[in-house]
Amino acid sequence: MDNVVIAGVGKSIPSKVVTNEMLCQIVDTNDECITSRTGIKQRHITTGENTSDIASKAALNALENANIDALDIDLIIVATCTPDMFTPATACIVQKNIGAKNAFAFDLSAACSGFIYGINVAKSMMKQNNIKKSLVIGAETLSKTLDWKDRSTCVLFGDGAGAAVLSLDQNEGIIDVICNSKGAKWENLTIGARDINNPYVDEVSSINHYLQMNGGEIFKFATVTIVKLIKEILKKNNLILDDIDYIVPHQANERIIQFAAKKLDISMDKFYINIHEYGNTSAASIPIAISEIEEKSLLKKGDKIIAVGFGAGLTSGACLIEWTK
Template structure:
């Protein structure tokens, strides 16, 4: 019988440098009070000019492998979820494979923006449950500071850099990843964009022409989408295995905005105190936010063995993704 994939190792890495809301007050027309009341964010970590996504991803990966007791050369698959790859090619996953010495691993990147980690978890778990691979490293890693317009107060207060990694292995029945759910709606992708090769006129006109390859967002549209989709994706992934919201011990959502989390909790009629947040310290780190939050939720014993947890992501694409995990490590 096929086994579930379970998370057997966790690791994180965030850059040392902290940028506070007070620092931002000196850079754009904003205030600590505005940022805190509208988002909940108090500070974020920012990589220095010589640090890139693969550096943060590699350190998080090594920490996760140590936690799992697996040597780099034993790793069979590496997936890096990111929208800030070091290069178009090689993929960040291949760079990480080389940096950590995972010489026997297949490696590729996955772009589903802030939903990327749970997308990656879903893809990797298929390889484990089918028996194709015996283990997998799933990493969410970003250097969003490098695609941020530091003159745009609408976006520059929101994002941060970081990486989180997990190791997956087959686990006993009833434990690990019990269900996953993925979705996308490209027709509303225009609400959150970062241009690459194509610099279309409608994208150019929203940006500083000197620095056009930066994040642009229609904040209120993304906000409304996020509140609805957290609730919908949570219920959908539970329904797949005939569970409901009352069965859930904790939710670890993508960390974007405390008001989004509050709105989703109300919609789900779910106790806010059972939703883990740490965006106050890190801002929105896109694909890295869920694994960093999961790491801290486990270390602080917010999540304990035998808890039923839901991971839920949403973001650029627009995309969404969720997973039900019976925690045991």
């Protein structure tokens, strides 16, 4: 059994809903403006849970969906750009929370592409090291990074987590993964960390700790990248768009998805979209969407999906999956 499949999926969404109308009470904007430019109608915001908390709930839901015990998990990867703290890894806290004491755990930082990067890393480690079962989690509490006076960013993001259980199997499952990065463009989307401040520096650095984004540059990058990655992974695997049942894009902006559909000459119905409810949840957006697809029984065994992500770094990635559940 040298193939890796998705054996189960799950999600966890904070209960607090913040609508566009509610944001109008905080910043100078309106529902029509937000909806027309992004497709977002609301987002879910934590009222106290940290990233490890919602990641743990998503993990437990994925384990239940897979009918697998936490003690059977060998590896936990949490993809996040909003960890609980610099160290320990959020994945180690999740390990404790869910009782996966036989696993080893670490975090991965690739922003909105993080879940796809995590799938790629887990798949490679499982095939090379005979790791039988893994948890890959995308989890974010982006609300703690936002400047709630900046209407260009605070209306876009939400909190949430999604998880997938990966298992060695005779079926192909995760067929192919592509990961890219364009570090020369890193300054276009950032969340600042700690200032440089020690006795040997002449001047203490001053870092903006809020999420900052050059929206125009990110939009241009995303619209080109999503089309390129979909075409590339299809070509690599001798497939055409008609072979794909769903494309699951990172939920950043509905206009990006509309652009991709036009360039690919396909219906928007080919894309699974839930940005209207959750906004941009970064590394969590793709696993949340896949979990919803499973909940709604939209996939049957043998169906194929492409997950495609893009974000800070600038990172990007695509994953071709055959559904085996």
